[in-house]
Amino acid sequence: MKHSQLDAMLAESGLGPVDVEQLTVALGPLAGLAGVTPTPSAGLLALFGEEASDVTDRDQVPRIVPGGRGRGRGRGVVAGAVVLALSGVGATGLSAAANTLPSPWQHHVSDFSRHYLPFDFPQPPVRLPHLARVRHGVKLPGGKAGHRLAERLEMNGDRTSRSLSHARPEPRRATRLIGRHPGRGNLHQD
Amino acid sequence: MDIHDDVVREAASGDQIAFRELYDALAPKVLGYLRARGVDDPEGLTNEVFLAVYPRLRSLTGGATGLRTLVFSVAHARVVDEARRRARRPVSFSYDPEYDERTIDSAEQVAVISLEAERALELMKQLNDDQRTVVTLRIIGDLTLVQTAAVTGKTVASVKQLQRRGLSRLRSLMVSQEVLG
Numbered sequence: 001m002k003h004s005q006l007d008a009m010l011a012e013s014g015l016g017p018v019d020v021e022q023l024t025v026a027l028g029p030l031a032g033l034a035g036v037t038p039t040p041s042a043g044l045l046a047l048f049g050e051e052a053s054d055v056t057d058r059d060q061v062p063r064i065v066p067g068g069r070g071r072g073r074g075r076g077v078v079a080g081a082v083v084l085a086l087s088g089v090g091a092t093g094l095s096a097a098a099n100t101l102p103s104p105w106q107h108h109v110s111d112f113s114r115h116y117l118p119f120d121f122p123q124p125p126v127r128l129p130h131l132a133r134v135r136h137g138v139k140l141p142g143g144k145a146g147h148r149l150a151e152r153l154e155m156n157g158d159r160t161s162r163s164l165s166h167a168r169p170e171p172r173r174a175t176r177l178i179g180r181h182p183g184r185g186n187l188h189q190d
Numbered sequence: 191m192d193i194h195d196d197v198v199r200e201a202a203s204g205d206q207i208a209f210r211e212l213y214d215a216l217a218p219k220v221l222g223y224l225r226a227r228g229v230d231d232p233e234g235l236t237n238e239v240f241l242a243v244y245p246r247l248r249s250l251t252g253g254a255t256g257l258r259t260l261v262f263s264v265a266h267a268r269v270v271d272e273a274r275r276r277a278r279r280p281v282s283f284s285y286d287p288e289y290d291e292r293t294i295d296s297a298e299q300v301a302v303i304s305l306e307a308e309r310a311l312e313l314m315k316q317l318n319d320d321q322r323t324v325v326t327l328r329i330i331g332d333l334t335l336v337q338t339a340a341v342t343g344k345t346v347a348s349v350k351q352l353q354r355r356g357l358s359r360l361r362s363l364m365v366s367q368e369v370l371g
Contacts, residue, residue, distance in 0.1 A: 005328045012335065013354045019361045026313065026364055029306035030329045034222030037214055041237040044213065047244055049206035 003028055195253035202247040209247070212257065213240055220265050222330040226311060227269045227322075235272075239264045255337065262331050262341045266323065273319075316363055321356030324349055 006027060010020045042052040101109060106122070113120050193215050200208035220239055224232035242264050243257075250256050314322050320342075327338045339349045 003329075005332050005334065008334070009325070009328045009353050010357065012350060013357045015357060015361065019357075022364060023357060023361060026306075026360070027310050027325075027329055029304050030226065030310045030314075030326070031222075031332075032304055032307050033225050034219040034330050034332075036221060037218050038221045038233045038236045040213065040217075041234075041241070043241055044237055047206065047241075048210040048213070050210075 003031060006031070193254040193257065198247075198250070198253050198257050202250055209244065216258070216261050219331050220261060223262070223265055223326055224269065226314070226326045226330055229269060229272050235265070235268050239268060258331075258333060259337050259340045262327060262333060262337070266327070266341050269323075313360055313363055317356050317359055321352050321359065324352045325356045325360075328353065 003024065006024065010023060013020075015023070040048065040050075045052050100106075110120065110122060193212060197208050197211050201212050217236055217240065221232055221236045224235050229235055239261060243261055246260060247257075250260060252259070314325065317325065323342060324338055327333045327341060328335075331338075331341075333341065335346055335349055339346045342349065344352075
């Protein structure tokens with residue numbers, strides 16, 4: 001490695017040859033600090049007429065910025081969002097378990113739990129008299145039995161009660177039901 | 191890499207490729223000088239030096255010699271500013287990985303310093319600031335006696351005296367280290 005200015009400086013210092021030799025050995029390696037070309041910043045690249053790549057952007061140079069909360073703040077926002085989401089889910093679940101959600105929501109949550117969860121949320125309360133008169137033409141018993149029957153009738157869409165041993169049939173009405181249950185024949189009745 | 195006067199002239203007239211050539215030639219020395227002087231962010235400061243030099247190219251005189259003097263004058267001024275800033279308001283804080291925004295670990299940014307260079311830097315710490323400045327500018331900046339005088343704002347005679355006393359001090363330290371073993 002060329003040590004032109006080191007040699008010149010030593011020559012100007014008036015030191016003896018042994019000292020010059022020892023100092024050349026000791027200080028010569030300092031020139032090695034000037035061996036690396038630093039990555040130009042984006043601003044410099046613009047002056048060079050070059051585009052910044054992912055590697056050469058100065059902003060990618062590792063620097064510790066005291067007081068900065070870049071990623072820390074981002075992590076806090078995500079954690080907060082997760083907590084809110086879980087709180088919302090938890091609150092909905094509690095309401096669903098207590099059967100206090102609005103009826104359509106309770107219905108959806110109950111269906112979801114029946115299909116995907118190991119436990120069931122209760123169905124929303126059924127308006128039995130109206131349901132029995134308009135849809136099924138079946139007078140349903142009261143209490144829990146009536147609830148279960150109403151559920152089954154809703155699921156199956158079957159207005160006939162003959163398959164349901166605990167139901168008492170009412171006189172048929174001129175109603176037309178829409179829909180066909182596989183294996184149960186045409187539901188249309190006049 | 192030597193700098194030619196015509197490249198300096200072209201860069202001064204706005205030639206971007208010529209300016210890039212000047213950067214490639216001088217940035218390693220500026221970086222080495224700033225590292226030897228112990229600044230916090232030598233790479234960042236090197237970029238700042240050249241960003242500061244660019245608008246002054248048009249009025250530059252003295253060709254390649256003038257450019258070296260200008261570049262290292264700006265670099266030296268940054269070193270002095272940082273030293274003054276530290277003296278006024280020393281900042282110390284414990285490391286908290288949450289605030290560490292480093293995203294990549296570029297191999298180019300890792301300071302690969304030889305053991306011998308580290309020993310030399312340790313020796314240089316025993317000099318006073320003016321002696322250290324002069325010796326560093328000569329060895330790492332590869333500046334002549336005249337250029338070093340221009341950068342530091344001192345006379346040639348003062349620079350010669352500083353480097354002589356600095357080198358004598360270094361030699362004494364090396365001998366005493368040898369004696370102590």
